[in-house]
Amino acid sequence: xxxxxxxxxxxxxxxxxxxxxxxxxxxxxxxxxxxxxxxxxxxxxxxxxxxxxxxxxxxxxxxxxxxxxxxxxxxxxxxxxxxxxxxxxxxxxxxxxxxxxxxxxxxxxxxxxxxxxxxxxxxxxxxxxxxxxxxxxxxxxxxxxxxxxxxxxxxxxxxxxxxxxxxxxxxxxxxxxxxxxxxxxxxxxxx
Amino acid sequence: xxxxxxxxxxxxxxxxxxxxxxxxxxxxxxxxxxxxxxxxxxxxxxxxxxxxxxxxxxxxxxxxxxxxxxxxxxxxxxxxxxxxxxxxxxxxxxxxxxxxxxxxxxxxxxxxxxxxxxxxxxxxxxxxxxxxxxxxxxxxxxxxxxxxxxxxxxxxxxxxxxxxxxxxxxxxxxxxxxxxxxxxxxxxxxxxxxxxxxxxxxxxxxxxxxxxxxxxxxxxxxxxxxxxxxxxxxxxxxxxxxxxxxxxxxxxxxxxxxxxxxxxxxxxxxxxxxxx
Numbered sequence: 001x002x003x004x005x006x007x008x009x010x011x012x013x014x015x016x017x018x019x020x021x022x023x024x025x026x027x028x029x030x031x032x033x034x035x036x037x038x039x040x041x042x043x044x045x046x047x048x049x050x051x052x053x054x055x056x057x058x059x060x061x062x063x064x065x066x067x068x069x070x071x072x073x074x075x076x077x078x079x080x081x082x083x084x085x086x087x088x089x090x091x092x093x094x095x096x097x098x099x100x101x102x103x104x105x106x107x108x109x110x111x112x113x114x115x116x117x118x119x120x121x122x123x124x125x126x127x128x129x130x131x132x133x134x135x136x137x138x139x140x141x142x143x144x145x146x147x148x149x150x151x152x153x154x155x156x157x158x159x160x161x162x163x164x165x166x167x168x169x170x171x172x173x174x175x176x177x178x179x180x181x182x183x184x185x186x187x188x189x190x191x
Numbered sequence: 192x193x194x195x196x197x198x199x200x201x202x203x204x205x206x207x208x209x210x211x212x213x214x215x216x217x218x219x220x221x222x223x224x225x226x227x228x229x230x231x232x233x234x235x236x237x238x239x240x241x242x243x244x245x246x247x248x249x250x251x252x253x254x255x256x257x258x259x260x261x262x263x264x265x266x267x268x269x270x271x272x273x274x275x276x277x278x279x280x281x282x283x284x285x286x287x288x289x290x291x292x293x294x295x296x297x298x299x300x301x302x303x304x305x306x307x308x309x310x311x312x313x314x315x316x317x318x319x320x321x322x323x324x325x326x327x328x329x330x331x332x333x334x335x336x337x338x339x340x341x342x343x344x345x346x347x348x349x350x351x352x353x354x355x356x357x358x359x360x361x362x363x364x365x366x367x368x369x370x371x372x373x374x375x376x377x378x379x380x381x382x383x384x385x386x387x388x389x390x391x392x393x394x395x396x397x398x399x400x401x402x403x404x405x406x407x408x409x410x411x412x413x414x415x416x417x418x419x420x421x422x423x424x425x426x427x428x429x430x431x432x433x434x435x436x437x438x439x440x441x442x443x444x445x446x447x448x449x450x451x452x453x454x455x456x457x458x459x460x461x462x463x464x465x466x467x
Contacts, residue, residue: 062205082209085213
């Protein structure tokens, strides 16, 4: 039950994009098509899941025993960067179309603050290993959910009569703000 | 000291583990890249201007390898690059000259065109065009504020004393930036070998054109009748030339009563009166 609450909290209540405002760059950049945003979400989820477990292991078996907590950022970025490289190679091999449609945003997952933020939060909250894993999955699912939601709305907007000054980024930012407002409604769900 | 060593070794160890993992992964997920794409990319200019319609030189090279892009698709590289691409792909690109240059289709400078208002806004044609159509009497002519000159990446354009842009045909790469930036759509890309240009795009009636410009097309149709290959047609009160049909006989130039049609006689105009 506690694990489920950790999951729900990461997906809805403390959604990384819409409530914590982390990872806004791919949120705006790769949310024009549902398919691409889903691919981006899955790639980020994979990196998040691996990063959450590996960061936990590094934190508890290397950084804390050797008294190196000040190397937290370096170590976590190392993990994230390696995982992103792996995902990039994998995607280039298996789905060149998705690889091309994600473009520069794929290597930029490395600098996605949602992932580093997740690794730092799970250390701060003193999660256990299984909690960290669930937290990573939840964070990834929440990120994917936010991306796909915005992409779905933006796809519909293609046919809408948007006032000229708001076309493109303007209306996307307004929609993102409304989504964020909607997600604040979840705040009482898990304390 | 020892903590520094511990830090170095632990981070070095982590780095080595991840690097080893990535080496293994890169072998497992190695993607075979078509060697012709690399070869094609090397002969391209490599400035990623996008004038070919692809995202950059790399994607143009990929398009070439997949036969989706024409070998003469790179306007910057010109004939040189086309020949090299043909060599790599084993295609005969021929010796046809397909180099294009930009042409300004307006002759109404300060001395020819009348001014109907005083424009004091930002010196940008796009702004002037949105501000009640600028200061010129003619609403189709060149606004003369030099936005195309500023847009030119290759310093092939300059404004002359008469307030019209001049194009140095040797420097022009037909990248199309000036064509896109001109709010009046009076810049076109034409093959280098075509020396006859109808330099007016005004769709107003001949009478109205005469009021605002001494060199504007009045749609008298003399050129249309004179042309032996039917390359000139008058549509919407303005003569237009079909460069594909034109044989550069220059007969239309002499019959034009208002001197709208201009022949370059094989000599780029910029060569005669270079500015700046």
